Amino acid sequence: MPGLVNALVIVAVAAIVIARQFRARAINTDRRWWLLPVILAVVALREPGILDAHHRVESAALLAVELLTGLATGAGWAWTTRIWTAPDGVVWTKSTKASGAVWALGIALRIGVYGIGAALGLHQDSSALMLGLAGTLLVRGGILVWRAQSFGTANRPAPAYGDGMRSVRRERA
Known part of the structure; x- marks a missing residue:
């Protein structure tokens, strides 16, 4: 059952991330952007079956290829994302068609890694x-x-709405 739960978590996170990447969003560098990846890594590493017990070297090599594919996909996605500053000074981001191509290539490479493992x-x-x-x-x-x-x-x-407006003092009666 944990494998099914993991698969559902992967599909849900990927769907949310892919859907959100093509909408313009403000970037706030103070927020905890690293929290979701850390949670996913902890959930993944708590599973005992991450390496095949009978083929440790081969499964470790495929895991390394999977990790390298993930890191390359993340870097490609970040560098193909458009970043700009609005007139109010807020930095915005939105993925491009090239970002979609990076995702498609990453998915194709992951399918290839899975195919090699199955073979x-x-x-x-x-x-x-x-x-x-x-x-x-x-x-x-x-x-x-x-x-x-x-x-x-x-x-x-x-x-926020109303920022920069002069404040009105209350009159005392």
């Missing part, structure tokens, strides 16, 4: 895929925050 007769747990997704999100978030900080104003929150 070698290795037991592959969903934990490796979840760990790769955690690496993707961690690298992407880190690069985007780093790029946003280079704009210099990403720490400032977006102004």
